[in-house]
Amino acid sequence: MTLYLLLAVALLIIGLHGLFVCAQLMRKILALNVLTTAVFLLLVVLAQAAEVLDPVPHAMVLTGIVVTVSTTAVALGLMVRLLERRGGPVSGRDRDSRNS
Amino acid sequence: MNITLATALVAGLPLTAAAVAFAHPRVGRMAALGTGLLLLPVLAVLVLEALRTGPWRHNLGGWTAPLGIGWQVDALALTLLALTTLVALAAAVYRVAEGRLTRDSRYRRYFWPLWLFLWGGLNALFLSADLFNLYVILEMVSLAAVALIAAAGGPALAAAWRYFLATLLGSTLYLLGVALLYGQYGALDVSLLSGRAEEELVTLAAAVMITLGLLLKGAIFPLHFWLPPAHGRAHAAVSAVLSAVVVTAAFYLLLRLWFGPFAGMLPGLPAQLLGLLGAAAVLWGGVLALLQRHLKMVIAYSTVSQLGFALLVFPLAAADALPDQAHAGMLMLLLAHGLAKGSLFLAAGCLAWQWGSDHLRRIGPPMAGGSLPAWIAIALAAASLVGLPPSGGFVAKWWLLESALAARAWPWAAVIVLGTFITAGYLWRILRDPLRATSVDSAVVPAQGPPLPIPLAMPWAALLLALAAIASGLFATALRSAFAAGGLAG
């Protein structure tokens, strides 16, 4: 239990770090997914820590997983259109959003 | 009408309409306009009930908290629901009229379902009293908003992408805080948590996470970087709702939490910090608005600045001299700002259509080519945004100032006054060049051609919102007592 708790926090840090450090848009999406999974893990650990196994966090995480797949799909779609429009490499910080 | 049904319709109607608009794109605009027209009487029923019996709560599925999800109907919720309906309806009218000028078919086919999802999400958000339910709703609102911004294409795609990343990170931080609260108190309901929350380490950590997430979503200084390009580049109808209501939604949650479960921790450092962020937003957003060359960008930066005024409610209410006045001022500010901002974006959209650009030097004179209604809307909305009596903006800032003076909080009072001058400065800039130009040819940069005629409904939608912003000031006393009846501080 303690182990999974530490795992959740470690994943949280890996996700946060990746989100800020990586320039490639795809990696930012992956980092966000790791980050979200870390929070889900924390919820499920809490469910197990309760005296009676708590189904509410389980339901919350199930809902969260479905919500996340939807946002990930849209983020990927947006990323592909954005990079196609640029016609350039997959990486690089968004140059054309700088000039405003 | 049955009150429970009315409450359920507020959240359920836009979602039902969204499904219809998706399955039958041809009836999309009827679905959107119908939703708005039906919601007006429904909201009137709820407001009358609140005036009669005060705030109330509805337990969904009949399950009480902590098991079930609750809806909270009070002055704060109803004010923001009314604001959402007015702005969304006016913007829908604008968009329907604008539709005659465009041919982009994919955008047309998917605009209304996205719009109605956004609307339904906002309505559900202002009703909900459950922190996890609010997480789901926040994701829904973000997703719809991102798609609507991206629909403008071109540079808006990059703006939509940055907004999406910021808002997804914000939601995750928020959820992390909610998980901590749940682990500590075994509850997700705001009022239940208000009763149980204590000032200790975990609650503080949760408060920090949730606040960070919401500051990011609400584009509150210094996390406002994503807002100006996103709001400045989206289509005008979309910008209007985003700036008037969507960022307000994140701020609304800050209010619910800091005057609810976290209220015990507010006095002292948190209140001063939130106030400082507000003051910095007022000044920084205002100065950047002064430096913009495009009309919509001026208005977008002004959103950053104006929301800063609302943040001052935290130190002012915590100072406890005239807390109700601070609350009423903040509520009035959200209402008046939302109406004025919606009007400004719609009017800016009209001018951009007519002159082919929203660059401040390309917009022609008010008397040319029937752009007068849009200019009147801009002038009225600007009057309210600056705070000229008798507008809603004036009343809002006056109440905030009264509260600051009563608390002898001179720095906050100075911020309010200084911010008002800066607001006057950038709004005057909008009006200056076109007013100087007397004919189409004498515009600073000559237009490409004569102004394009646009359907009259477009500027009229803007004008109606501006009039509502002014009117909210005229009925200030009535609104003040209504706020009090509806349980002001939540």
Added chain:
Amino acid sequence: MGAPGLAFDGILGAALLWTAWQAIHAAGLFRAVVSFMVFGLLMALAWVRLEAPDIALAEAAIGAGITGALLLSALGRLDWEAGRATDECLRGRDRAFWVPTGLLLLAGLGGAAWLLPAPGLGEPVAAELGRSGVENPVTAVLLNFRAWDTLLEIAILLLGVVALWSLGPTPWPSSPELVSPALPMLGRVLFPAFVLVSAYLLWRGSHAPGGAFPAGAVMGAGGVLMLMAGARPWLSGDVHGPWRWALALGMVAMLGVAFAVMTGGHGFFEYPVELAGRLILLLELAAGLSIALLLFALYLGGEPPADWETRRPA
């Protein structure tokens, strides 16, 4: 738990950390995506260890399966060579900031989470389970106690589809040269198995782990496999004919039931106790079907045409 269990958890934890790190920092996006899929599968194991079989099912089907397919398909659409040439992750940057921040977060959040009493809602859920209409507590929470969340969740799936379709047309069928010759046959053999598994999960959901979400996810994954195997999706026609209603079915059914029970003098979503079981089954069927279709529609990555041959827009 015992020593073997602890050792297993330790190895699993280390593997999760490594795959998560690889998913973000591996050289080459392809490796990163594959690492992420392995991460998802390992997470499913972790959910089992944490006594959350429902989540394990959903994670395996959605987290690893559908998300992995989405990631790979997005990767296929990017300029692959350019992607490799400019592969960069500024790993070493700001180390002076990230190492102390990470340690601080680890200590602070870990400590805070460690202190949590975690009272949980297991008891109130168990107390009301009899009136919920189902025996599985997770299903009871999803479709009765917190049904409004679930409605919004299905609405978000539908919204995701609308948002993706609004961005542009689908790239499918995009790269037929990737398809292995064995895949079409495999797909046709496997698809009935996917349908059977989904039906089983759906039926099981009322009393044991399973239910609409895993069932829908498995069926959706089957559909994605068929698409990869070269099958033409049926989703076509002018304004996609009845398909759009099928996509909206889950949300509309939930809204319909939520409002319909109000005619009997009940509140929003307040099922009459004697009907609760049947209503939930109905909603699960509708939700499962539409989740399968919605996940499939997400995978299309854009608006399907009215006619797959001519690619005329719908």
